[in-house]
Amino acid sequence: MVGLLARARRGRTRQPADRPLRVVRGCAAVLASAYVLSVAAHGLGADGLLATLAVGGKWLFLVGLTALLVTRAATVREDRCAWLLFAAAVGSYTVGSLGYAIADASPGPIVRPAWFDVAFVGFHPLASAALFRMLRARVRRLTSSMWLDAFVTGLTAAAFAAAFAFGAYLDLAVRGAVLVVAYPVADLLLLVLIAGALVVIGRGAGAAWWWLTAGTAMFVVTDTGYAYQVAHGTYVVGGPLDIGWGLAFLCYGLAACQVPRQRTSDPLRGVRALVIPGLCAIGALVLLLQGYLQEGDPVAGGLAFGAVVAALARTALTFREVRALADSRQQARTDELTGLPNRRQVFETLSVADARMATGGGTAVLVLDLDRFKEINDSLGHGVGDALLREVGPRLAGHLRSGDLLARLGGDEFVVLASGLGEDGALALARRLCATLERPFQLAGMSLSVEASVGIALGPRHSCHAQELLQMADLAMYAAKAGRRGPVVYDEQRHGSGRHRLEAVAQLRRAIDEGELTLHYQPKLRVATGRVEGVEALVRWQHPERGLLFPDAFIELAESAGLMAALTSRVLDTALAQRREWSDRGLELVVSVNVSPSNLVDERFPDEAAGLLARHGVPATALVLEVTESLLMEDRERAVRVLAGLREAGVGVSIDDYGTGYSSLAYLATLPVTELKLDRTFVRTMTGSARSAAIVTSTLQLAHALGLVFVAEGAEDPVTVEALAALGCDVVQGYQLSPPLPPEQLERWLGTRATASVG
Numbered sequence: 021m022v023g024l025l026a027r028a029r030r031g032r033t034r035q036p037a038d039r040p041l042r043v044v045r046g047c048a049a050v051l052a053s054a055y056v057l058s059v060a061a062h063g064l065g066a067d068g069l070l071a072t073l074a075v076g077g078k079w080l081f082l083v084g085l086t087a088l089l090v091t092r093a094a095t096v097r098e099d100r101c102a103w104l105l106f107a108a109a110v111g112s113y114t115v116g117s118l119g120y121a122i123a124d125a126s127p128g129p130i131v132r133p134a135w136f137d138v139a140f141v142g143f144h145p146l147a148s149a150a151l152f153r154m155l156r157a158r159v160r161r162l163t164s165s166m167w168l169d170a171f172v173t174g175l176t177a178a179a180f181a182a183a184f185a186f187g188a189y190l191d192l193a194v195r196g197a198v199l200v201v202a203y204p205v206a207d208l209l210l211l212v213l214i215a216g217a218l219v220v221i222g223r224g225a226g227a228a229w230w231w232l233t234a235g236t237a238m239f240v241v242t243d244t245g246y247a248y249q250v251a252h253g254t255y256v257v258g259g260p261l262d263i264g265w266g267l268a269f270l271c272y273g274l275a276a277c278q279v280p281r282q283r284t285s286d287p288l289r290g291v292r293a294l295v296i297p298g299l300c301a302i303g304a305l306v307l308l309l310q311g312y313l314q315e316g317d318p319v320a321g322g323l324a325f326g327a328v329v330a331a332l333a334r335t336a337l338t339f340r341e342v343r344a345l346a347d348s349r350q351q352a353r354t355d356e357l358t359g360l361p362n363r364r365q366v367f368e369t370l371s372v373a374d375a376r377m378a379t380g381g382g383t384a385v386l387v388l389d390l391d392r393f394k395e396i397n398d399s400l401g402h403g404v405g406d407a408l409l410r411e412v413g414p415r416l417a418g419h420l421r422s423g424d425l426l427a428r429l430g431g432d433e434f435v436v437l438a439s440g441l442g443e444d445g446a447l448a449l450a451r452r453l454c455a456t457l458e459r460p461f462q463l464a465g466m467s468l469s470v471e472a473s474v475g476i477a478l479g480p481r482h483s484c485h486a487q488e489l490l491q492m493a494d495l496a497m498y499a500a501k502a503g504r505r506g507p508v509v510y511d512e513q514r515h516g517s518g519r520h521r522l523e524a525v526a527q528l529r530r531a532i533d534e535g536e537l538t539l540h541y542q543p544k545l546r547v548a549t550g551r552v553e554g555v556e557a558l559v560r561w562q563h564p565e566r567g568l569l570f571p572d573a574f575i576e577l578a579e580s581a582g583l584m585a586a587l588t589s590r591v592l593d594t595a596l597a598q599r600r601e602w603s604d605r606g607l608e609l610v611v612s613v614n615v616s617p618s619n620l621v622d623e624r625f626p627d628e629a630a631g632l633l634a635r636h637g638v639p640a641t642a643l644v645l646e647v648t649e650s651l652l653m654e655d656r657e658r659a660v661r662v663l664a665g666l667r668e669a670g671v672g673v674s675i676d677d678y679g680t681g682y683s684s685l686a687y688l689a690t691l692p693v694t695e696l697k698l699d700r701t702f703v704r705t706m707t708g709s710a711r712s713a714a715i716v717t718s719t720l721q722l723a724h725a726l727g728l729v730f731v732a733e734g735a736e737d738p739v740t741v742e743a744l745a746a747l748g749c750d751v752v753q754g755y756q757l758s759p760p761l762p763p764e765q766l767e768r769w770l771g772t773r774a775t776a777s778v779g
Contacts, residue, residue, distance in 0.1 A: 081266065082114040085273050092276040097637070103276060105150035109143045110269065116140035144210055151214060151232070210236050228278040235271030238264055356658075357406055358413045360434075361427035364618070367582050369425050369437055370486035373479065376439060383479040383486060384441040386450055387493040388416075389501060390457075391471045393432035400464065407463050408470070415459075419452045435490065443478060443509055450474040450507035473501035477510045487581065491525065525581040528561070528574055532586050536562050539594055540760035543769070544612070544731065544753045547745050552770060554610035554644070556753065557595040558760045559587070585618035592629065596636040596643070598763055603638070607767070612644040612674065620647055621658045626665030633669075640670030644695060648677050660691065667692040674731065679715065689726060696723040700734025703754070707739050720747055 089107035093100045119136025214233050242264030249261070353365040361369075373383040390412070397405040409432065416434065417426050425437040438449065454474060460467040475497030477489040492510040500508035531537055541555040561569040578584050592613050599611045619625045633640055645666060647659075663673050674695030675688075679702055698719050705712040716732065723730040735741050735754030744752055758769055 079114075079118070082110065082117060082269070085269055086111045086114060088273055089276055099154050102150040102153040105146050105153065106272065106276070109146035109150065110272070112139050112142035112146060116142070147210055151210075154229075210239070226278065228275040231271045231275035231278065235268045235275065238268035238271060242268060355428040358410055358428050360413045361425060363427070363429055363582060364622075366425070366427045366429065366435055366437070366490075367487070369427075370490065373437060373439070373486035373489075374484075377480045377484050377486070382440055382442065382481075383489065384436075384438045384446040384449075385477045385479070385486070385489040385493040386436040386438070386446065386453070386507075387429070387475045387490070387497040388434045388436065388450075388453060388472050389474075389497055390432040391473055391501065393470070396468070396470075400466075404464050404468075408461060408468065411461050411463070412457065412470075415456045416453055419449065419456060435493075437486075441478075443476075443481075446476045446478060447507055447509065450476060454507065473497050474507040475500055475510065476507060482510050482512075488525075491581070524574075524577055525583070527563075528577055528581070528583060529586075531561055531563070532583060532590050536564070537587070537590055537594070538562050538762070539591065539598065540762055541598075541611075541766050542753060542760040543758045543766070544610075544751050545757050547749050547752055552609075552757075552773070554612060554751070555766065556612040556646075556760075557591060557598075557614075559591050579617070582618075584616035585622065588614070588616040588619050589628065593632055596632050596638050599638050599642060600636040601763075602767075603642075607770070608642070610642050610644060610672070612646055614646045614676065620662055623658065623662055623665070625662055626669055626671075629666060629671060630669045633671075641672070644672035644674050646674045646676040646695075646697065649675060649680065663692045667694075679719065688722075693728065695729045695731055696726075697731040697733060700754070703732045703734040703740065703744070704736060707737075707743055713743075716744075717747055720749060724748075 086107050089103050089110060093103040093107065116136040116139030119134065119139060123134060123136065214229070214236055242261050245264070246261055353361055353368070355362040377383055390408075393405065393408075396408065409428070412434065413426065413428070416436070420426055420436065421438070423439060425435075427435050427437075429435050436449070436453070438446070441449065454472050457470050457472050460469050462468075475493045475495065477483070477492035477496060479486060479489045482492050483489050496508045496510040499514065500506065538560050539557045540560055541557055543552045544554040544556060545551070546553045559571055561574050563569050575584075578587050595611050595613050599609065602609055615625075622628075629643070629645070630640070633643060647663070666673055672694040673692060674697050675691070675693055676697045677699045678696050679699045696719065698716060702712045702715045702719075706716045707713070720730045729750045731751040731753060732744050732749050733753040735744060735752045735756050737756055740754075741752055741756050758766075761769060
């Protein structure tokens with residue numbers, strides 16, 4: 021059902037673009053027919069009324085094409101600015117063509133350069149600007165590798181053109197008419213830009229780009245022939261070249277008729293990215309060899325040499341990117357403190373264990389928790405506690421086989437995944453692990469011995485799903501900690517009280533996959549304007565048996581089961597789909613979505629967010645992602661990299677629940693964030709507590725000093741809202757304005773509010 025709804029939404033977003041484009045296509049066909057007939061009539065020597073109609077058909081085509089491009093920009097949201105620039109480019113060419121016709125009808129020869137040449141040449145910079153806007157709309161950030169790909173492809177195309185297309189013709193043209201040489205050269209530069217853009221965009225560029233390529237290639241051929249004929253004095257108006265120009269413009273018109281793609285670019289990555297630069301480099305080397313063996317075009321040789329140099333630089337950069345990507349992936353699966361695999365790596369390995377159990381193999385999951393570790397932290401300090409955790413890994417790893425996985429789940433909790441172990445083998449391994457930890461650690465000049473509690477679950481005996489085994493081993497570990505009787509194997513009768521939690525995890529996983537999660541939206545009021553400019557998306561679970569559940573009933577469950585990343589992705593996808601629907605109905609709102617710990621340490625998350633924005637056709641500025649202070653402090657370096665990637669994509673970032681964490685002001689100043697959202701605890705009590713009022717005032721001043729938007733949540737009464745407005749608060753959110761509402765109720769609420777303000 022979720023898939024059907026998603027497809028239905030996407031269908032609704034395409035219909036508004038496709039309907040006017042069908043009209044545009046019909047107009048394009050009529051205009052093209054008028055142009056071809058006018059050229060044919062002129063070429064056949066028509067006179068009188070037919071001659072007048074021939075000339076009129078040509079101007080109808082050019083003026084109509086300009087209007088068609090403007091219509092494309094006005095009726096379809098995507099690439100609106102780019103198509104307006106294309107319309108300006110065709111309009112400039114039309115003015116130049118009209119000027120040339122007037123000069124040609126006047127007695128005497130045409131003196132070049134003339135004023136209409138400026139209009140002709142104006143076509144190229146405007147078209148180049150349009151192409152660049154289209155490129156930037158499809159590529160979030162132009163990296164060094166993308167620039168090099170464009171240079172390699174463009175220089176190679178230019179080298180081949182100079183060697184085989186332009187050499188002899190332009191040599192003659194230069195002698196006869198220097199100015200007209202600028203036309204094919206400018207066409208070539210435009211074609212080079214398109215070739216480079218196609219490489220940068222990658223797979224799925226779309227039909228519009230290929231029609232643009234065909235039109236520009238037609239311009240190159242036609243303007244080259246024009247330069248040659250002008251140099252020899254053989255050019256006549258209404259000849260075959262006029263058909264060539266008409267076909268080129270027809271291709272531009274057909275490009276405007278294509279349904280825009282919603283997806284972002286998908287460039288080749290890793291070693292595969294070397295395929296196109298490599299082929300271009302081989303082609304350039306062939307040109308250099310041809311020039312060496314026989315007298316070649318020096319321009320072509322210079323361009324080919326440049327292409328080879330750029331290809332070598334691209335190769336070096338690609339290998340560096342591959343190495344950096346491997347390091348990044350390794351870091352994303354490694355615990356920063358201990359160097360052991362982290363929770364992400366554990367869940368990936370659990371997936372492998374699922375496949376192994378499906379074929380009859382066995383898996384043992386051991387969850388190990390250090391006893392009284394909090395006492396060590398409290399009495400000796402976190403530095404000693406961290407040093408102990410770093411020493412635990414090597415101790416445990418010495419008793420494992422090469423194929424076993426040892427990972428840190430978080431805090432003082434570790435997990436071992438071992439294949440092929442039965443109950444006896446798993447118990448023996450657990451006892452060895454406990455014994456090795458009891459040997460004293462030498463830390464900070466003192467000897468420390470620690471004990472551990474170990475819970476064991478065996479698959480497929482206890483479950484055929486490895487993630488459930490992890491939950492069962494966790495339950496057994498708590499039983500071991502309570503009983504102090506050594507390692508404990510999960511038993512359904514003794515530990516079955518925890519089974520409801522495992523069942524709840526399975527239900528939540530199904531809810532995420534099958535669309536049982538829904539969103540309510542709480543308005544955010546811009547105090548200065550009195551307008552609701554944004555909403556916060558708050559997740560609810562429409563449980564089939566328990567009814568509507570609020571986040572406090574399932575968020576902790578999702579975190580412990582490793583489902584937060586999937587839950588956040590589902591919430592983000594749903595929120596952006598709703599934002600798209602609102603936008604289609606003329607309701608422009610900024611949507612805020614909370615980010616989970618799993619997303620904040622996933623360096624691929626910025627690309628995922630950018631992909632969802634592009635899929636739903638939502639601008640990045642319409643999305644704000646909220647993170648808490650505690651999340652930022654868990655893995656600072658990785659979190660900052662992820663936030664920086666989101667900011668580069670244009671997404672806003674808000675620090676949520678500010679004031680409840682423990683981040684320093686110096687660290688806050690370096691964070692790539694746009695919003696500071698004060699926790700509701702201080703806002704709710706500010707009118708009755710001088711201490712809370714002082715905290716609100718100082719935090720607001722801090723946010724403004726850092727150039728951040730200050731958001732106060734928890735405004736529950738009109739007195740608090742008035743106090744916040746008096747202080748200069750930017751945005752207010754709370755039940756005084758509105759509780760979180762389903763989308764339909766929010767729309768009615770906004771409509772009622774707008775009607776009341778007008779009245």
